Every structure is written in C-alpha cells, then in structure tokens.
Amino acid sequence: xxxxxxxxxxxxxxxxxxxxxxxxxxxxxxxxxxxxxxxxxxxxxxxxxxxxxxxxxxxxxxxxxxxxxxxxxxxxxxxxxxxxxxxxxxxxxxxxxxxxxxxxxxxxxxxxxxxxxxxxxxxxxxxxxxxxxxxxxxxxxxxxxxxxxxxxxxxxxxxxxxxxxxxxxxxxxx
Amino acid sequence: xxxxxxxxxxxxxxxxxxxxxxxxxxxxxxxxxxxxxxxxxxxxxxxxxxxxxxxxxxxxxxxxxxxxxxxxxxxxxxxxxxxxxxxxxxxxxxxxxxxxxxxxxxxxxxxxxxxxxxxxxxxxxxxxxxxxxxxxxxxxxxxxxxxxxxxxxxxxxxxxxxxxxxxxxxx
Numbered sequence: 001x002x003x004x005x006x007x008x009x010x011x012x013x014x015x016x017x018x019x020x021x022x023x024x025x026x027x028x029x030x031x032x033x034x035x036x037x038x039x040x041x042x043x044x045x046x047x048x049x050x051x052x053x054x055x056x057x058x059x060x061x062x063x064x065x066x067x068x069x070x071x072x073x074x075x076x077x078x079x080x081x082x083x084x085x086x087x088x089x090x091x092x093x094x095x096x097x098x099x100x101x102x103x104x105x106x107x108x109x110x111x112x113x114x115x116x117x118x119x120x121x122x123x124x125x126x127x128x129x130x131x132x133x134x135x136x137x138x139x140x141x142x143x144x145x146x147x148x149x150x151x152x153x154x155x156x157x158x159x160x161x162x163x164x165x166x167x168x169x170x171x172x173x174x
Numbered sequence: 175x176x177x178x179x180x181x182x183x184x185x186x187x188x189x190x191x192x193x194x195x196x197x198x199x200x201x202x203x204x205x206x207x208x209x210x211x212x213x214x215x216x217x218x219x220x221x222x223x224x225x226x227x228x229x230x231x232x233x234x235x236x237x238x239x240x241x242x243x244x245x246x247x248x249x250x251x252x253x254x255x256x257x258x259x260x261x262x263x264x265x266x267x268x269x270x271x272x273x274x275x276x277x278x279x280x281x282x283x284x285x286x287x288x289x290x291x292x293x294x295x296x297x298x299x300x301x302x303x304x305x306x307x308x309x310x311x312x313x314x315x316x317x318x319x320x321x322x323x324x325x326x327x328x329x330x331x332x333x334x335x336x337x338x339x340x341x342x343x344x345x
Binding site: 082104126 | 182184188189190217276307309
C-alpha cells in the first residue's frame with residue numbers, strides 16, 4: 001500500500017500537465033472561504049514578489065522529501081506556490097499565510113519550526129542529561145570535601161603493640 | 175558496585191532511551207490531521223457537468239468529502255467502498271462529494287462513466303480547496319458531521335470498516 005501511495009506521489013511530482021494558472025480563471029470557477037480578512041493593503045509588486053519568494057522558501061512541499069514549495073517542481077507545490085502568491089497579493093501578512101498553512105498541514109509544513117514551539121521535546125532530554133551530570137558532579141564534589149575525621153577510626157587490637165612501640169620510639173627520638 | 179558510574183550511565187541513557195522510544199512509536203512520514211475537530215472550510219466549486227456546488231448547501235447533513243485522481247491507483251481501489259457507502263448511507267441523509275485533485279476533467283469523467291458514481295465530482299482549479307483542506311496526497315477523505323465539523327480525516331484509501339464505523343458514529 002505504501003508503495004502504491006508513493007507511486008501516486010511520484011506520478012504527481014512528474015506530471016507535466018499545466019495547472020489552470022491565472023488568478024482570474026480560478027476566481028471565476030471556484031471560491032474557498034478564508035478564515036480572516038487580510039491585515040494589510042495589497043503590497044506593491046516588488047514587496048509582493050519578495051514576500052512570495054520568502055514564503056515559498058519557508059514552507060515545505062507536501063509531497064516531497066525536504067524540499068520547499070519554491071524548490072519543488074511537483075504540481076502540488078506549484079499549486080501551493082500559486083496560492084501563496086494570491087494571498088500575498090491580497091494583503092495577507094507572512095504570519096497570516098504561514099498560520100493558514102500550519103492550521104491545515106500542521107507545524108510540519110514549516111521547514112524550520114518556530115522557536116519556542118515544539119522545541120521542548122528536543123531540549124527536555126538534553127536538559128535532563130545535563131541536570132543528571134550536574135547532580136553527579138555535585139555529589140562527587142561533596143564526597144571529596146568531607147573531612148577525614150568524619151570517618152571513625154577503629155584501631156585494630158592486633159596492631160596496638162606495634163603502635164605503642166612506634167610511639168615510644170618517636171618519644172625517644174624527641 | 176560503582177554507584178557513581180551507574181548513576182551517570184542512567185542519567186545519560188534514560189532520557190535518550192525515552193526520546194528514542196517516543197520516536198520509534200510513530201511514523202516520521204505521518205502528518206498530523208490538523209483539521210480534525212475544526213470546522214470544515216467552506217467552498218463553492220463546479221461539478222464536471224458545470225453545475226455549481228457549495229458545501230454550504232449540505233449544511234445540517236453529514237458529508238463525506240473525497241479527494242482523488244485518476245492517476246492514483248489507491249483511489250481506484252477505494253472507489254467500490256465509496257460506491258457501496260453512497261448506496262447505503264446516501265438514502266439516510268449522508269452527502270458524498272468528490273474533489274478532483276491535480277487531474278483533468280475528461281479523464282475523471284471517463285473513469286466515472288466506466289466505474290459509476292453516486293455523487294458529484296468537483297473540479298478544483300488551482301487546487302485551492304485541496305490546500306484549504308491540507309491535502310498532501312490522494313486519496314484523502316474527510317468526514318464532516320451535521321454541525322460542519324471535520325470528525326475524521328483518512329489519508330489513503332478508506333476501508334469498508336472505517337467507512338461504516340465512521341458513518342455510523344456520525345448518524
């Protein structure tokens with residue numbers, strides 16, 4: 001089944017048939033409700049082109065392995081690229097457009113997930129290891145710093161004659 | 175036993191094993207069904223016959239939205255399941271609608287003439303409706319309840335069991 005699905009995707013990626021491309025044609029034939037109106041006025045051509053290019057680089061092609069929308073030749077990516085361009089031209093901000101795609105495809109659609117979100121999963125184990133190592137270091141240091149008197153001296157009765165003799169010799173030397 | 179070495183080993187190994195266990199527990203290619211539990215995006219499209227269709231018209235009824243293509247073999251495998259479900263649940267008030275994904279209308283029409291269809295098939299110029307539903311490949315099927323909420327998204331061909339159990343829950 002997985003092979004069949006991959007077969008589907010690969011066929012789609014290789015398909016060369018043109019999409020119904022122009023925004024005018026699309027508007028005549030279909031409409032899809034957007035969750036919110038654009039927050040800005042339509043930008044000038046240069047700004048729109050720059051924003052479009054940036055977003056197409058930031059968002060992941062849904063049928064590819066690690067390729068951005070802008071880098072993929074697949075029909076699905078081209079449709080997304082066209083949609084991004086339409087939304088930018090309507091005045092939707094980069095955040096609005098990114099949110100639009102994340103709400104539909106999940107955070108996965110961003111090639112670089114935003115910091116702060118989902119990062120805990122990555123940093124938590126590293127933090128746990130760090131804390132563990134710090135704990136071990138602190139434990140070892142405390143043991144090292146303990147005074148020797150803390151260990152009670154229990155003389156061996158068998159060695160007592162020897163000890164007395166050494167002490168006597170030391171006294172004699174003095 | 176050297177407790178210091180053992181503790182250090184555990185401190186490093188336990189978090190790493192936990193992360194790996196969590197990672198092995200899921201398919202890295204599996205994408206989230208981000209729209210499940212959310213309101214189905216509204217759309218107005220034209221059928222292959224040129225008639226208008228709006229999702230809004232099906233308001234108050236359960237809807238099954240199937241994205242498919244003729245170049246997709248699993249879609250063809252799934253077709254009899256949709257046919258059977260539409261025959262059984264259509265009279266009970268469930269709407270079935272198909273959206274053509276990255277395909278040409280005449281190819282879809284030829285397939286449907288051969289294989290049959292109990293539902294409207296819609297053209298999706300520019301793939302805007304597919305994008306609105308987060309479609310990342312076909313077939314994908316969305317089960318929308320009478321309140322307009324997506325209760326389930328199935329990526330890949332829907333089995334008879336999933337189709338029936340989901341529709342029974344929605345009715």
